Amino acid sequence: MDITFKQVSYTYQANSPMATQGLRDVTLHFASGSYNAIIGQTGSGKSTLVQHLNGLLIPTAGQVIVGQQVITPLTKNKALHDLRRQVGLVFQFPESQLFEETVLKDVAFAPKNFGKTPAEATAIAQQALRLVGIGPELEEKMPFDLSGGQMRRVAIAGVLAMEPEVLVLDEPTAGLDPVGREEMMRLFAQIQRERHLTVILVTHQMDDVVRYADQVVVMEQGHPLKVGSPREIFADPLWLQAHNLELPSTGQLVARLRQQGFKFTSLPLTVPELLAQLTPQLRRVPVDG
Amino acid sequence: MDKLILGRYYPGDSFVHRLDPRLKLILNILFIILIFIAQHWPSYLLLGLVVIASVWASGISLRFFLRGLRPMLVLIIFTVGLQLFFTSGQHVYWQWGILSISQEGLINAAYIAVRFLLIIFMSTLLTLTTQPLEIADGLEYLMKPLKVVKFPVNEVALMLSIALRFVPKLMDETTKIMNAQRARGVDFNNGGLIKRAKALLPLLIPLMMSSIDIASDLTTAMISRGYRDGEGRSRYRILKWRPTDTVILAASGVLTVGLIVLEHFL
Amino acid sequence: MEPLIRLEHLTYTYNNSSVPALNDVSLTIAAGQWIAIVGHNGSGKSTLAKTLNGLIEPQQGQVFFNGTLLDEDSVWAIRRKIGVVFQSPDNQFVGATVADDVAFGMENNGVPRAEMVPRVAAALAQVRMSEYAAHEPARLSGGQKQRVALAGVLAQQPEVIILDEATSMLDPQGRQDVVSLMTQLQAAGNFTIISITHDIDEAALADQVILMDDGRLIQQGPPATIFNEGALLRRHGLTVPLSEQVRTGLVKQGVPLSDQYLSEEQLVSELWTLHLNK
Known part of the structure; x- marks a missing residue:
């Protein structure tokens, strides 16, 4: 599903003395089936941006076009029900949205809201739970009795159960340990491939951006500062530094190596790329075996 | 949410802002007593002038006071209406069944309306010019005598200040959970009463769970930092009673006496 | 010499659980060191930290602080010496x-x-938050709040500072601020720092790393020893530090680097030597 922002602006508490600008003249395009990352400092408008994707926020100026649906400042809440189903939004620490008595009921909640029969909703919920790696033995448990990582998975299943065409992830791995983070990111990539989803990921993890994103949007003060492939975005370390953005971890090591005097023709973004450029610059001995 | 009385502090540095919260609390209580002592128009005029002078000294635009009036409007109209229609009197202007409008009713209703207005203006002035925390401090101080009857004054004061401190956090949490559930197809604004009440469950349960989490984290943190109970604690935050506070207190005393004398002669 | 903290055979099982969160853990921590306790979520590392100031009472085993047994009588005095973020x-x-x-x-x-006022001011200056003294928490960023929490700990003049995953909910900027502050404090003061973390780069700053899994102590030693075993880290749910990934990658291609873990700084300087001798 294609998504287009046309000169979108959003003002919080508009028409009041406390008005603050959330988005400023945003024009963007997310291609159907692409994996997009949105990066930027805390408070740069990343979360405000993604809340426009399913009409939780309505632009104060401009248009958001999601598939066939056009959202303008005049769009009424009632017109958004269909859009909400098509765009699944996983909030930061999504486990805080769990509320039902059982895991299964909680995951079936969204499909029921969107008009599935209880039997259909249950079937979809079971499927979604399997997808995130939650087995049938946990279905009848209280969500609050699960571990933190399991609760996170259940909450994500609750969004996947809407069978959305666009998946929006707002820092979905915050608070997880390294292995949990990696598993979660691989899961999203797998779901994206299998269901041909358009993914929009808000993150501070530059290594994930390098690994997964096709397109990166850098936000600053409510405005997209730069849009491009990870390679284009991370090509200029000085520019990143000037805008308080981190490099991927290899980038940080490369910066150190460059300072020491090593030469790199392009910025290596992964360990194999780094090794390929570094090895020729070093003394080597024959490897035995 | 912003209609909540707690969030109504209007930051400023006016004469009224700088008065000791204890003084402002005492004066508010005194003012309510005076309102009930006053039975005649000249007294109300005097008290009205006091209110106008205080509002002026706070430097806050009248708009904010009127906004404070809004949540109380139903109560005011109801009470005034009761007085208006149910006071029996000799000069009846209009009658319908048990409802009647008499001269006495009109006068009583006017009195009630003025009393309400004056009290609300004065208490709004308190909340607009005093940070919630200062009010909590002031209350703790004024409640000190209750320690004699084993009332846990320190604990209640700490509880009050922690509750105030977590209001913005819980409001954020509410917005966040509402958004998450709206994204899952919940409609909080439409539908009948039952449907709307049902829509509250996905909001209230997560909110309760998150409050429990906060409370449990907070308890752990407080114990780690050596909190046992209110006894034996020292205080960092202190209230400073200044000469201006004494002057205002004295002036209020004079006003009280003046009002009583006035009432006596009318 | 008596170590600052000595744990003997701690075992603890939470009420609602059948598996122990701590399983016969014994270890010692010397004064003035920076200790990192690492492990994946649920490995028992936070439970371990909570036993140190008596927030949870192990069903078996004993905690000694400066040679004093932690019990009902000593717990409040010990809490005064241990600050937790x-x-x-x-x-x-x-x-x-x-x-x-x-x-x-x-x-x-x-x-x-009279004593509190200067101590509050000094602690806020130490964490560079003096100008925010009168601010309410709602208007601070996560990193700023954690610095305030650290100031609260410093103001109590503790001997030990425990950071219980104190940076895990912060953005990179906030994390960077807190970590650099800790490095400065460690260098300037005579604190023992115990940092509980699953961030391997943070653990690399420590003198000693304690690796936990399934409520057991897997290994304790300097970062060089622990990080040298990439397979061990991966097996216990952690990542391998980037410098170690690069080192092993280069060694495989015949670059004669040390066979020990190297910090990024050490790695870069060894690489430069190999470059000059090419």
């Missing part, structure tokens, strides 16, 4: 303003106000 920036902020929060611990211990 917890994970959630919001949920440990007790005071209504920054200065109030920093003073909270001292208030609990009945420190006279």
Whole structure:
């Protein structure tokens, strides 16, 4: 599903003395089936941006076009029900949205809201739970009795159960340990491939951006500062530094190596790329075996 | 949410802002007593002038006071209406069944309306010019005598200040959970009463769970930092009673006496 | 010499669980060191930290602080010497303003106000938050809140500072601020720092790393020893530091680097030597 922002602006508490600008003249395009990352400092408008994707926020100026649906400042809440189903939004620490008595009921909640029969909703919920790696033995448990990582998975299943065409992830791995983070990111990539989803990921993890994103949007003060492939975005370390953005971890090591005097023709973004450029610059001995 | 009385502090540095919260609390209580002592128009005029002078000294635009009036409007109209229609009197202007409008009713209703207005203006002035925390401090101080009857004054004061401190956090949490559930197809604004009440469950349960989490984290943190109970604690935050506070207190005393004398002669 | 902290055969099982969160853990921590306790979520590392100041009482085993057994009589005195910064920036902020929060611990211990005022000011200066003294928590960033929590700990003049996943909920900027602050404090003061973390780069700053899994102590040693075993880290749910990934990658291609873990700094300088001798 294609998504287009046309000169979108959003003002919080508009028409009041406390008005603050959330988005400023945003024009963007997310291609159907692409994996997009949105990066930027805390408070740069990343979360405000993604809340426009399913009409939780309505632009104060401009248009958001999601598939066939056009959202303008005049769009009424009632017109958004269909859009909400098509765009699944996983909030930061999504486990805080769990509320039902059982895991299964909680995951079936969204499909029921969107008009599935209880039997259909249950079937979809079971499927979604399997997808995130939650087995049938946990279905009848209280969500609050699960571990933190399991609760996170259940909450994500609750969004996947809407069978959305666009998946929006707002820092979905915050608070997880390294292995949990990696598993979660691989899961999203797998779901994206299998269901041909358009993914929009808000993150501070530059290594994930390098690994997964096709397109990166850098936000600053409510405005997209730069849009491009990870390679284009991370090509200029000085520019990143000037805008308080981190490099991927290899980038940080490369910066150190460059300072020491090593030469790199392009910025290596992964360990194999780094090794390929570094090895020729070093003394080597024959490897035995 | 912003209609909540707690969030109504209007930051400023006016004469009224700088008065000791204890003084402002005492004066508010005194003012309510005076309102009930006053039975005649000249007294109300005097008290009205006091209110106008205080509002002026706070430097806050009248708009904010009127906004404070809004949540109380139903109560005011109801009470005034009761007085208006149910006071029996000799000069009846209009009658319908048990409802009647008499001269006495009109006068009583006017009195009630003025009393309400004056009290609300004065208490709004308190909340607009005093940070919630200062009010909590002031209350703790004024409640000190209750320690004699084993009332846990320190604990209640700490509880009050922690509750105030977590209001913005819980409001954020509410917005966040509402958004998450709206994204899952919940409609909080439409539908009948039952449907709307049902829509509250996905909001209230997560909110309760998150409050429990906060409370449990907070308890752990407080114990780690050596909190046992209110006894034996020292205080960092202190209230400073200044000469201006004494002057205002004295002036209020004079006003009280003046009002009583006035009432006596009318 | 008696170590600062000595744990003997600690075992603890939570009420609602059948598997122990701590399983026969014994270890010692010497004064003045920076210790990192690492492990994946649920490995028992936070439970271990909570036994140190008596927040949980192990069913078996004993905790000694400076040779004193931690029990009902000694627990409050020991808590005064151990400051903890917890994970959630919001949920440990007790005071209504920054200065109030920093003073909270001292208030609990009945420190006279005349002494509190300069200590609050000094602690806030140490964490570079002086200008925010009168601010309410709602208007601070996560990193700023954690710095205030750290100031609250410093104001109590503790011997040990525990960071219980204190950076895990922060953005990179906030994390960077807290970590660099800790490095400075460690260099300047005579604190023992115990940092509970699953961030391997943070653990690399420590003198000693304690690796936990399934409530057991897997290994304790300097970062070089622990990080040298990439397979061990991966097996216990952690990542391998980037410098170690690069080192092993280069060694495989015949680059004659040391066979020991190298920090990024050490790696870069060894690589430069190999470059010059090419």
